[in-house]
Amino acid sequence: MFVLTPSATFRRAVGRGGAVAVPQRLRKPVISLACLVAVVAIGWSGTHVWHTWRAHQKIDEACAGLVPAGRVLALSPAGGTISHRTAEEGTIELDAGMPQDCEIFSTKAGEAYRTHSGERWFFTGAVGVLPSDETWKPEDWMDRPLRDQGPNYPDEPLGGGIAGVVTNSGVTVELPCAEGKASGQSIKALWARATLEARKPPFTEDGQVTSHDRDTLARIAVDTANNLAERLDCADRLPAPPENIPALPKGPIPAARAEGTCAWYREGGFARQDGFPDQVLEARTDGKLWDERCLLVLSGAHADGLWRDEADTRHHHPPHPDMVGEWWVSLHTYSGEQAKKVAETVPGKAGHSDDFGWWASSVCDGKPQIHTMTMAYGYEELRKTPFEQVFRAYVSDVAARRDCTDTTLPASSTFHGDH
Structure with missing residues (x-):
């Protein structure tokens, strides 16, 4: 029996530089396959880049460039095709006065909740200034502060040296702005809110947003407030929000x-x-x-x-x-x-x-x-x-x-x- 020695096998299988030699008759099919894989990968990458760019464009268009689009796309329901409400009340126009909000939709949320249109509203970014015409008053004696069914969660402070509130669905922050102006009027403060419009699984856990989305919403609210502060010539900026924001405790x-x-x-x-x-x-x-x-x-x-x-x-x-x-x-x-x-x-x-x-x-x-x-x-x-x-x-x-x-x-x- 003829047996190749290890050294002979090595010399025949490995070419100069340590590369495995490919038989001549197989080289053309292998090269063709490699080219096909490369073309598919490039095509998929290009499509993904285009969809991401388009999603950023839609969010910037709806939110006047104030809301960080990349962070919105990091939210759990932000998959598939991204769109925004086309009605005037669903897009931010700073020249039209305050408050303003933008409403973002996705097909991932639509698929999860099986909507007829195939898409669903999943995120709202809102901004405003103080003082404002908004009325503030506590509960009326006929109100019902507690829910009859489901968990009741208190609104918790955001912390981290920020004037902010965390709810079961979003985060609101406030920023002083003593020298700013909005619509030609002097203001004393501004606020920004980021809300996840999801009321049930898979994007919530026991009646509130997930830990990932809670941290992401806090970053969105802070970034939005700082972006608005720049537009309104405010001197102050908010620091980065705390990480690993705790879940709201059930009550009472x-x-x-x-x-x-x-x-x-x-x-x-x-x-x-x-x-x-x-x-x-x-x-x-x-x-x-x-x-x-x-x-x-x-x-x-x-x-x-x-x-x-x-x-x-x-x-x-x-x-x-x-x-x-x-x-x-x-x-x-x-x-x-x-x-x-x-x-x-x-x-x-x-x-x-x-x-x-x-x-x-x-x-x-x-x-x-x-x-x-x-x-x-x-x-x-x-x-x-x-x-x-x-x-x-x-x-x-x-x-x-x-x-x-x-x-x-x-x-x-x-x-x-x-x-």
Whole structure:
């Protein structure tokens, strides 16, 4: 038997430079195949580049170049063909006044949600300036701050030294702009918002956006605010937002566990008093926020027990609270331009409003603050008198945390009698 030695095999199979030799009869087919693969790869790459360029163009066109297109395309639903709303209210035109927004669609979102058109609205970028004509006020006493079904999430501060809010679907940031102008008018601040218009899987997790999309939305909001600041000749810019923004915690939680904006309620021992809310929906405290809230809630059992106790002693009593979270107390602290808007709806520095309940005022870090307390319909009738102490404790807590001065509280008489 004839056997090739390893050295002979090596010499025959490997040419100079270490390349594997290809037999003459196979060279032409191999070269043709390689050329075909290269042509396909170049064609695919070219098509991909063109689609990406076109998507960038569509987003820039809709959002006046303010919203970072590359980051929008990094969102989970941003696949396939990208388009935008063609109606005037769905595109940004800075010369037309503020606020403005742009609405972006994709076929990936349309496919996931099986829309008839084949595409779906998945992202909104919005911008505005302060002061504005927008009305600011807390909940009405007939409102329902909690959802009947599904998780309830508090709006959380963004952090990182930025005045910003994270919701279950988006991020809003605010930037001072004392020397800027919009539509020929002087402004004091601007804001930008990035929202994912996705309400269910696969682009959400348990009722809120995913961690990836939450971080991406924060970057989009900050970049958009900085781009708008440049257009309006604002001196300041926002820093990069924090990474790995935590998911929003579900609520409400037992009042005994309150640690954030409702910690004062636990520390004051109010939850241990009969007929007082036993749950809270709270967020982390942040003195930069323009709207910081603590929501006190009576669980179903507590609301039912209070109603039955009062029904035995009153000739007239409110309707039975049949829904989850129907009896509640909402406390807000509004800051800066938003505080001024709330103050416009009521006279004086403190008092009682038929629209939303009690309010107080203060000055924190040179900015006006408005503190409000609204009680749900029915519950106010049964408990408003003892809640004078609750409101005073809340305002005192905020004033201490924010180094507020010139605090003015409503008179005791506003908690007694009919209004």
